[in-house]
Amino acid sequence: MSYFCAVLFARAVGADIDLIPYRGGGAPALTDLLAGHVDLYCTNLAGELLKASRLKGFGVASKDRFAPYPNLPSLVQSGFADMDILFWQGIFAPAATPKLVLEKLNAALRLALADPKVIRNFEQTDFSVFPEREQTITAANSFLHQEIVRWGQVVRTNHIEAEQ
Numbered sequence: 001m002s003y004f005c006a007v008l009f010a011r012a013v014g015a016d017i018d019l020i021p022y023r024g025g026g027a028p029a030l031t032d033l034l035a036g037h038v039d040l041y042c043t044n045l046a047g048e049l050l051k052a053s054r055l056k057g058f059g060v061a062s063k064d065r066f067a068p069y070p071n072l073p074s075l076v077q078s079g080f081a082d083m084d085i086l087f088w089q090g091i092f093a094p095a096a097t098p099k100l101v102l103e104k105l106n107a108a109l110r111l112a113l114a115d116p117k118v119i120r121n122f123e124q125t126d127f128s129v130f131p132e133r134e135q136t137i138t139a140a141n142s143f144l145h146q147e148i149v150r151w152g153q154v155v156r157t158n159h160i161e162a163e164q
Contacts, residue, residue, distance in 0.1 A: 004151055005042030005061055005085050007158050012080040044087040047126035061085040068126055110135050
């Protein structure tokens with residue numbers, strides 16, 4: 001998602017940038033950013049580095065400001081309409097999984113996500129839990145479909161191809 005965020009941001013500001021695809025999450029990119037080898041990185045993993053003033057945030061890629069960082073503007077509110085980006089996690093099962101099993105898994109997940117300790121742990125690491133109404137299997141499938149459509153269009157529009 002970080003790569004796509006950078007693609008959208010570069011397009012929004014009219015910048016011609018060299019995009020560097022990193023493997024393995026954010027650690028290599030954050031290391032290069034801290035060392036001054038790269039100038040920009042879109043991530044949801046920089047919270048502690050922002051709090052320690054080791055990195056400077058330019059904005060949050062969302063339609064609204066993010067409560068833990070009230071001084072960072074929302075990129076959408078700053079005029080970049082395409083920069084409403086959710087960095088999300090999901091739990092998936094094989095397509096042939098019986099509906100009853102999926103419903104039990106979903107119920108257990110929703111129970112855990114309602115626990116104040118779990119919510120607090122998420123918030124302490126700059127994550128937030130989807131609203132309860134969006135935690136259903138139907139809502140998750142709808143969201144996933146929307147994400148596939150959206151990011152597929154970004155891939156096609158920007159001629160992004162997998163490396164060989």
